[in-house]
């Protein structure tokens with residue numbers, strides 16, 4: 001089959017490799033669509049990822065497709081089933097899994113290789129994070145289950161209440177998904193939902209980013225106001241102007257840049273929760289004012305990855321068609337154009353691209 005392999009920094013090659021075959025507990029899917037992701041861009045530029053993969057390796061992690069082969073011992077699945085496979089599964093047995101803190105699983109198993117014609121799904125993912133795609137939901141949309149699951153996991157940890165003013169820093173796909181879920185009030189899949197007789201308005205979301213085109217998408221996804229940070233001298237001052245001088249109730253950092261982590265904290269009101277969501281380069285640090293942290297009773301949260309529950313919630317939300325997530329897909333491209341797609345991502349010409357192996 002044709003597959004993309006990552007060899008190192010900005011070194012992605014299309015090669016013919018053996019078709020995968022399933023051993024006990026595994027299934028093979030024909031890739032229907034594999035969406036590109038900010039993490040892919042990051043890993044491509046850095047030439048690796050501490051947890052997810054080591055080059056040379058098959059590459060790509062967001063996928064939906066059709067089962068074409070089934071290993072021994074599998075029940076409940078058939079050849080021809082349309083499925084979403086999360087890129088990881090917890091072991092369900094370690095110290096953290098026993099505490100139901102699945103994103104911290106010590107043996108989190110990652111699966112890579114969605115930029116290919118076929119993909120092997122390891123047994124742990126088949127058991128815990130392989131889901132049937134509801135009828136009518138196209139592969140391109142279903143493939144976004146993984147990033148949306150991360151966002152729902154992050155949103156649930158952000159303690160957003162009805163009537164809150166939320167600042168999102170970063171207009172990548174993740175930042176835009178935060179805008180969509182928080183503005184719609186649909187983030188509360190495992191927290192309190194706004195009730196019908198609740199008089200307070202839904203969350204007001206202010207999005208800060210660097211691309212006018214992406215900010216426009218943010219508006220369509222429900223941002224109350226959007227701002228191009230390049231045209232703003234002091235972002236935290238602007239946030240205070242928007243919030244009666246206090247700062248935001250909740251701040252979501254979705255860039256993975258240490259200076260923006262510090263900016264996120266500067267945008268917070270006393271008592272706020274700051275979700276430091278974007279993973280920064282290795283060995284970086286930030287400075288936090290002890291005075292602000294203590295006297296302003298800030299909650300600083302690091303949030304990583306997703307859980308089996310958030311994966312299911314994400315697919316349900318996509319299938320509900322209540323949020324136009326298709327706005328995040330800039331187009332479909334065949335595998336053969338993958339190098340150009342990564343160049344386009346680097347230049348920020350596209351948000352997400354659906355790689356469709358048989359589009360030609």
Ligand SMILES: [Zn+2]
Nearest residue numbers: 037039062147
């Ligand atoms: Zn992703």
Ligand SMILES: [Zn+2]
Nearest residue numbers: 091094097105
């Ligand atoms: Zn575990």
